[in-house]
């Protein structure tokens with residue numbers, strides 16, 4: 742199943758810079774592992790915002806939740822999920 746996910750990052754301004762850097766490094770490693778596995782096929786920065794648009798390709802809502810709640814930045818993000826269905830006008834390919 743495909744999901745469109747918007748993630749807005751809201752790190753506290755007073756967070757220790759070393760802790761911030763460590764969380765972001767773990768987030769990068771976590772997301773790149775999922776990208777290599779094909780579960781996170783699209784990741785785009787929203788220009789001008791500390792936010793991204795992602796497409797996630799997982800089995801079901803439960804796997805999506807497991808994946809999202811495992812993000813190192815999960816405690817610091819607002820996440821909006823939109824499940825995607827096939828559009829009848831889309832041509833093959």
Ligand SMILES: O=C(O)CC1=CCC(=O)O1
Pocket residue numbers: 748750768769770772773791792793814
């Ligand atoms: O910086 C972000 O948009 C948050 C994030 C998600 C995956 C990643 O590597 O960073």
